[in-house]
Amino acid sequence: MNTPTLAVSTPSSKRNWQNILPWVVFLTGMLYYCFAYLLRVYPSVMEGHLLSRFDAPVRDFGFITGFYYLAYAPMQLFVGVTVDRIGARQSLLRGCLIACLGVFIFASTRSFEIALAGRFLIGLGAAFAYVTALKIATLWLPRRFFATATGFVTGGGMIAAIFTDNYLTHLIHNSGFHRALYFPLYAGVFVFLCIFLMARNKKNTPEEIKHSNIAYTGSYRQLLLQLWGIAKMPQMWLIGIVGALLYLPSSVFVDAWAIPFLKTARHFTSAEAAVGASVTLAGWIISSFVTGYLSDRLHTRKIPLLIAAVGAAFISSAIIFIPISQPSTMYILLFLLGVCCGPHPLCFALSKENCPVEISGTAVSFANFLIMLGGMLLQPAVGEFLSMLKHGAKIMPTAYTNVDFAIALSIIPIGLIVAFFLVLRIKETYGRHN
Numbered sequence: 001m002n003t004p005t006l007a008v009s010t011p012s013s014k015r016n017w018q019n020i021l022p023w024v025v026f027l028t029g030m031l032y033y034c035f036a037y038l039l040r041v042y043p044s045v046m047e048g049h050l051l052s053r054f055d056a057p058v059r060d061f062g063f064i065t066g067f068y069y070l071a072y073a074p075m076q077l078f079v080g081v082t083v084d085r086i087g088a089r090q091s092l093l094r095g096c097l098i099a100c101l102g103v104f105i106f107a108s109t110r111s112f113e114i115a116l117a118g119r120f121l122i123g124l125g126a127a128f129a130y131v132t133a134l135k136i137a138t139l140w141l142p143r144r145f146f147a148t149a150t151g152f153v154t155g156g157g158m159i160a161a162i163f164t165d166n167y168l169t170h171l172i173h174n175s176g177f178h179r180a181l182y183f184p185l186y187a188g189v190f191v192f193l194c195i196f197l198m199a200r201n202k203k204n205t206p207e208e209i210k211h212s213n214i215a216y217t218g219s220y221r222q223l224l225l226q227l228w229g230i231a232k233m234p235q236m237w238l239i240g241i242v243g244a245l246l247y248l249p250s251s252v253f254v255d256a257w258a259i260p261f262l263k264t265a266r267h268f269t270s271a272e273a274a275v276g277a278s279v280t281l282a283g284w285i286i287s288s289f290v291t292g293y294l295s296d297r298l299h300t301r302k303i304p305l306l307i308a309a310v311g312a313a314f315i316s317s318a319i320i321f322i323p324i325s326q327p328s329t330m331y332i333l334l335f336l337l338g339v340c341c342g343p344h345p346l347c348f349a350l351s352k353e354n355c356p357v358e359i360s361g362t363a364v365s366f367a368n369f370l371i372m373l374g375g376m377l378l379q380p381a382v383g384e385f386l387s388m389l390k391h392g393a394k395i396m397p398t399a400y401t402n403v404d405f406a407i408a409l410s411i412i413p414i415g416l417i418v419a420f421f422l423v424l425r426i427k428e429t430y431g432r433h434n
Helices: 003-054 059-075 079-108 112-126 129-140 143-175 177-198 206-210 220-231 234-246 248-264 270-298 302-321 327-341 346-353 357-389 402-409 411-423
Strands: none
Touching (some): 003 079, 003 112, 003 129, 003 143, 059 112, 059 248, 059 357, 079 220, 129 143, 129 357, 143 270, 234 248, 248 302, 248 327, 270 302, 270 327, 302 346, 302 411, 346 357, 402 411
C-alpha cells in the first residue's frame, strides 16, 4: 500500500535537493570568503602581543599585515583562469590547505622572517576566495540573483571581520594570546571539511557561459594578452587607483591600524577598540547595499563615488586629527566613515562596464589587483612613518602619541581627496558595456 507513495516522494525529494544544492554550494564559497576575511584582519587584534613575540618594532607590524597582500594582490590577476581550469571545488580546497599551512607556520614560530612567510602563504590561499565565490554564483545561481549574491559575499566577509575583532579580543582577555593565535587554524579545518563535503563543480553550456554575468578567459596566454590590452586603457588605471584610494579606510585603517590607533592614541580598552572597528564595517555593509540599489535606480556610478570620497575624507580627518576620547562620539564617526565608504564596490561595476563583456572577468581582476595593491604598499608605510617619527627606535606601541598617529595615518584623507579628483576623469557607464 505504501510503495506508490515512496515512488512518488523519491523524485520529489531529488528535485528539492536539486533546488537547494546551488545555494548550498554558493554558501560554501561565501563561507570561505568569510574565512579569508578573518585571516586578513586577525593580526590587528593582537598587535602588541605579536611585536613582543617577535621582538620587533612597531614599523614591522605593517609588514606582518601587509605580507598577506604581497601574495593576495598579484594572485587576483591569475586566480580567475585558475578557477576555470581546476574548478571551484579544487580551488577552494587547495586555497584552504595553503592558508591553513600559513596559519600554522605563523602561529608556531618566533622568527619574524618565518612569520612573514606564513603570512605570505595565508594571502596566497585566501586569494582564491572572492573570485571563486563570484564564479560559483555565476555558474550555479540564476542571473537575476548575481548582484544580490555579490552583496552577500561582501557583507558576509565584513561580518566575519566584526566577529573576529570582538571574539578574539574576548578570547585573548580570557584564555590568553597563544590560544587566540591558533583559533584561525581551527576555523580553517572546519571550513575545509565544509568545502570537502558540500562544494561541487558544474559545467555550464556554451549558451549559459555566453550570457553569464562575469566571464574569465580560458588560458594564461590569453589572460596575458588581455591584461596587456587592459593595461593600455587609461580608464582602467583610473578606476583601479580610485578603488585603491577609496578602500584605504578598510585596507589600511580597519584591517591593520584602527585597533592600535584607538588603543594608543585614544586610550580605548581592547574591547572598545574592537567595537570601533566593528561599527565601521557595520556602516559599510548597510551602505553598500543601499548605494548599489541607488546606483542602479539613478543610472549613475560616479555620483555615489564622488559623495563617498568627500564624505570619507571629511570624517576620516575628524577621526584622525581631533583628539576625541569619548567612545560614543568616536563610534558615531566610525559608523559614518563606513557609510561613506559603502559605494566602493561600484568600482568593480565600472571596471566591468568599461570593457567588452568577453574580458569582463579579467577587467574585474585587474581592478581588484590595483585595489589590493593599495593595502600591500600603504599598510607598511604607516609603520614606517611611525618609526621615522621616533628615529627608528624600537619602542612599544604605547609610546606613540596622537600626533604621531595623525601624521602617519594622514595618508588616508589625502588619498580620499585625490580619489575625488580622479573620479571626475572616469567615464560614466550607466550600467552599459562600452
